[in-house]
Amino acid sequence: MTxxxxxxxxxxLVADAISAALKVETEIVDExxxxxxxxxxxxEKINQKEEGGIREEGYLYGRVLMxxxxxxxxxxxxxxxxxxxxxxxNTEEFAEICCPIRQQGQAIGVIGLIAFTPEQRHQxxxxxxxMLTFLFRMAELIESKISEMQAIHQLELATQNLETLIExxxxxxxxxxxxxxxxxxxxxAERLINRDKKQLIGQPLDSVWPGSPMLEVLTTGxxxxxxxxxxxxxxxxxxxxxxxxxxxxxxxxxxxVASFRRMSDARRLAYSLTGGDAASSFAGIKGESxxxxxxxxxAAQVAQSHSSILITGESGTGKGLFAMAIHSHSPRNEGPxxxxxxxxxxxxxxxxxxFGYTRGAFTGANREGKAGKFELANGGxxxxxxxxxxxxxxxxxxLHVLQYKQVQRVGSEKSTPIDIRVIAATNRNLEQMVxxxxxxxxxxxxxxxxxxxxxxxxxxxxxIPVLMQYFLHKHANLLGRNIVGYSPEAQELFQxxxxxxxxxxxxxxVEYAVNMETQPVxxxxxxxxxxxxxxxxxxxxxSLKERIAQFERTVLEGMLKQYGTSVQAKRRIAEExxxxxxxxxRKLEETVFLKNEKSS
Numbered sequence: 001m002t003x004x005x006x007x008x009x010x011x012x013l014v015a016d017a018i019s020a021a022l023k024v025e026t027e028i029v030d031e032x033x034x035x036x037x038x039x040x041x042x043x044e045k046i047n048q049k050e051e052g053g054i055r056e057e058g059y060l061y062g063r064v065l066m067x068x069x070x071x072x073x074x075x076x077x078x079x080x081x082x083x084x085x086x087x088x089x090n091t092e093e094f095a096e097i098c099c100p101i102r103q104q105g106q107a108i109g110v111i112g113l114i115a116f117t118p119e120q121r122h123q124x125x126x127x128x129x130x131m132l133t134f135l136f137r138m139a140e141l142i143e144s145k146i147s148e149m150q151a152i153h154q155l156e157l158a159t160q161n162l163e164t165l166i167e168x169x170x171x172x173x174x175x176x177x178x179x180x181x182x183x184x185x186x187x188x189a190e191r192l193i194n195r196d197k198k199q200l201i202g203q204p205l206d207s208v209w210p211g212s213p214m215l216e217v218l219t220t221g222x223x224x225x226x227x228x229x230x231x232x233x234x235x236x237x238x239x240x241x242x243x244x245x246x247x248x249x250x251x252x253x254x255x256x257v258a259s260f261r262r263m264s265d266a267r268r269l270a271y272s273l274t275g276g277d278a279a280s281s282f283a284g285i286k287g288e289s290x291x292x293x294x295x296x297x298x299a300a301q302v303a304q305s306h307s308s309i310l311i312t313g314e315s316g317t318g319k320g321l322f323a324m325a326i327h328s329h330s331p332r333n334e335g336p337x338x339x340x341x342x343x344x345x346x347x348x349x350x351x352x353x354x355f356g357y358t359r360g361a362f363t364g365a366n367r368e369g370k371a372g373k374f375e376l377a378n379g380g381x382x383x384x385x386x387x388x389x390x391x392x393x394x395x396x397x398x399l400h401v402l403q404y405k406q407v408q409r410v411g412s413e414k415s416t417p418i419d420i421r422v423i424a425a426t427n428r429n430l431e432q433m434v435x436x437x438x439x440x441x442x443x444x445x446x447x448x449x450x451x452x453x454x455x456x457x458x459x460x461x462x463x464i465p466v467l468m469q470y471f472l473h474k475h476a477n478l479l480g481r482n483i484v485g486y487s488p489e490a491q492e493l494f495q496x497x498x499x500x501x502x503x504x505x506x507x508x509x510v511e512y513a514v515n516m517e518t519q520p521v522x523x524x525x526x527x528x529x530x531x532x533x534x535x536x537x538x539x540x541x542x543s544l545k546e547r548i549a550q551f552e553r554t555v556l557e558g559m560l561k562q563y564g565t566s567v568q569a570k571r572r573i574a575e576e577x578x579x580x581x582x583x584x585x586r587k588l589e590e591t592v593f594l595k596n597e598k599s600s
Contacts, residue, residue: 001385003146004030004101004109010145012037012046014138018113022131024120027112028101028142029061036109040116051084060085061110066168068107070099082412093440094121103141103146111135111142111182172240175247175257177204180215183255192262193238214244216505217256221246227262228369230416239263263371264335264379282325283317286470289460294488295322295452300448303329308385308402310447311425313454313563316504320385321521322454329380332421335380340373343386343567351394357410360420374407374418381421387447388428388439390565400442422447427565457499457506464495468502471510472522481514489524552587 004011015026015037025040033053035045055062060082064071076082076093085091094115101109108478113131115121124131138509166173168410172189176182183202193208204355205212209231223245231238242260246253257378282296303326320339327337345353352599356372373382384390390398401407402422406415424447433439450523457464468486486494490513511529516526524532530553563569574584 002029002030002032002034002036002104003150004036004142004280006309007035007142007145007149010038011142014142015039018111018134018138021573022113022123022134024124025114025296026115027114028109028528029112030109031065031107033061033065042114049569057084060096061112064098064100064110065107068100068102068105070097070135070424071470072097072128074134075120092116094118095124098130099135099137099139101142103143109142110144111139124435157474160367168178169259169262171259171260173257174205175255176214176218177255178218178220178253180205180302182208189260192240192260201511203409209238214242214256214258216224217244218253220249223252223256225355227317228371230414231262232414239416241266250380263375281328284327285321286466287460287463288466291455292463293462294455296325299326300329302326304331304451306421308422308424308447309450309452310430311452311454312430312530313427314456314500315424316502317454317456318503319427319454320383322452323381323383323425326423327383327421330381330421336377337371337381337383338377339383339385341385343389343565345389347567350390351397355397355407355409356393358412369409372407374401375416377420378418379420381558383425384422384424386426387424387569388426388430388433388564392438393439395443397439399446402443402446461495464499464506465491465507468494468510469506472514475511476515481517483514483517483520483522485521486522487521490522490527493524493527493531493533556588 003301005220005587011028015028018026025042026049027035027042027045028037029034029050033050033052033055035042035048038046043487043592050061050293050404051059055065058081060073066386067134073079073082073096075090076095077086080086081092081351082096083093095111096114098110098112100107101111113124115124115136119510123124166186168331169186172192173183173186174189175182182203185193185197185200187197193200195203195208202399205214210228212229212231213224213227223243225243227242227244229238229242231240239262240260241263242258242462244258245256246257247255252529282300285292285296285442286593299322309323309326311322313319323339324337327333340354342350352370352376354372356370356375357379358369397408401418405413405419405453406417430439430444430448434441434444458469468491472483472485496507501508509531512528513526517523553575556573560569563572570584571581576579577584579587
C-alpha cells in the first residue's frame with residue numbers, strides 16, 4: 001500500500017475542499033498512478049490507474065512524478081502528451097494545473113486542478129501563480145498528515161515492541177505515578193505479587209507493598225539498586241531484590257519504575273554461577289571397598305527425601321563430598337548448596353552469619369542488613385559442618401529454625417519462612433556431648449534423623465591405591481608433571497601408613513610427592529617424612545629447622561589429643577603455649593594438622 005492510499009479518506013477530504021473552494025474538479029494520484037481521490041467524474045475513477053499506470057510513457061502525471069516538478073497545460077485538447085485520451089479523441093478537459101506531493105524531497109503523488117469549461121480554464125490560467133501556491137499548500141498538508149501517520153505508526157510499533165519486551169523479561173516490572181498509584185505491571189509482576197493486573201492497576205502502592213522505599217523516590221528523586229525488601233500479607237510472604245529508577249521529563253518527576261525478582265531466584269542464579277562444586281556426584285567419591293559402596297547406595301537413597309541427615313566420621317573422610325553429592329541427587333539440586341563451618345567462624349559472628357541481621361542491629365553491621373546462611377539456602381540445602389562446635393545458646397535458636405522452618409534475623413521481630421534441607425557433619429561424639437551437657441538432646445535428635453557414618457581410611461585400605469592414583473593424576477596435571485605411578489617401596493609406605501588425616505591427608509601426601517619427584521615414578525625419597533616408618537626417620541640426619549618442626553609437631557599433636565579440636569580447645573592450647581590463636585592456626589597449617597581438622 002502506498003503512503004497516499006494509507007490516508008485515503010483524508011486525501012479525499014482535501015480533494016473535496018479544493019473543489020469546493022476553487023469551483024474546479026480535483027484529482028489526486030499516488031506514485032503508482034492510482035487515483036486515490038477525486039471529484040466529479042474522477043470520483044468514479046478512484047482506485048483505477050491513470051495514464052495506463054506507466055509513468056515512463058511521458059504523459060502529464062508521469063512527468064510530474066519523474067521530474068518532481070509542477071506543470072501547467074493551457075490547452076489540454078491540443079497537447080498530445082497531456083493524456084492518452086487526447087489521441088483517441090475522448091479528452092473533455094480544457095486545461096490543468098498540477099504539482100507534486102513530496103515527502104523527504106521525493107514525489108509520492110500528484111494534485112491536479114482540471115478545467116472542464118472555458119470559464120474554468122480562464123479562471124485557472126488567469127490565476128496560475130495563486131493556484132500553484134494553493135496546490136503546494138495542499139500538498140504540504142497531505143505530506144504533514146502522512147508524516148504524522150508514520151510517526152503514530154512508529155510510536156505504536158515502538159510501544160508494542162516495548163510492551164513485548166517488558167512482558168518477556170523474567171523480572172517483575174511495576175511503575176507508579178507521582179501520587180504513588182500503580183500505573184503498569186507486567187505478567188511476571190502479577191505472578192510474583194500473586195495478584196491480577198486488574199487488581200493492581202490504579203491501586204496505591206502502599207496497599208500492596210506497605211512502606212515501600214519506592215515512595216521515598218517520589219520525594220527525593222533518587223533511585224536505588226539491589227535493595228532487599230520484604231512484604232507480608234495474610235496469604236503470602238514476599239521477599240524481593242528491587243531496583244527503582246525515577247523517570248523525569250524536563251526536570252519533572254513523572255513516575256518511578258521498579259524491576260524486582262524473588263530473593264530466592266537471585267540466590268539460585270548466584271549459586272548456579274559460583275556453586276560448581278555442589279554439582280559433585282557419588283561417582284566423584286572414589287573408593288572400591290564394600291563399605292564405601294554401601295554408604296554411597298544409602299546416601300543416594302536418602303537423597304530423595306527431605307529429612308535431616310547427620311554425617312559422622314573422622315576429619316578428612318569425605319563428609320563434605322557426601323553432603324554435596326546428596327544435594328546434587330536430591331529434588332533440590334537446582335537450589336543453592338550453602339556450607340557453614342561452625343567451628344571456623346568466631347562465636348561472636350556465628351549468630352549473624354547463620355541467621356542474618358537487620359539494619360543497625362549492631363555496631364559495624366551493614367547499613368542495609370544482611371541475609372544469613374539459612375535464608376541464602378532457601379529452596380536448597382544447608383550443610384552445617386563441625387556442628388559439634390556450635391555454642392549452646394545458639395543451639396536453641398537453631399532448633400527453632402529446624403522445627404518451625406522460620407528464621408529470625410538478629411535485631412528483628414519478624415520471622416521469615418524458609419524451605420531448606422539440613423545436612424550436618426561432625427567428627428565429635430555428639431552422644432557423649434549430650435551426656436556431658438555440651439549439646440542439646442532435642443537438637444541432636446532433630447539432626448540425627450538419618451545417620452551416615454563414614455569409616456576412616458585405615459578401615460578401608462583397599463581404597464588407598466584407588467585414591468593414590470586419582471590424586472596422582474589430578475596433581476600431575478595441575479602441576480604439568482609427567483608422573484605416571486609409584487615405585488613398589490612408595491606404594492608399600494602409603495599402604496601401611498595409618499592416615500590419621502584420612503583422605504585429605506592422603507591427597508596432601510600425594511601432592512607433596514608430585515612436587516618433590518623428578519622422575520616418572522614416585523620413589524620413597526619423595527614421600528613425606530611423616531609417612532615413613534619410625535626407624536627410617538631415625539636413620540636420617542635432620543637440620544636444626546627440621547628437628548624444631550618435628551618437636552612442634554609432637555607437642556601440637558599431644559595437645560590436640562588432650563584438649564580436642566574445637567575452637568574453644570584451640571584457644572586453650574594457644575593460651576598454654578603463650579601464642580596467638582592466629583599463630584597456632586599457622587603452625588597447624590604448616591604441620592598439616594589444620595587441613596586435617598577441617599571437616600570434609
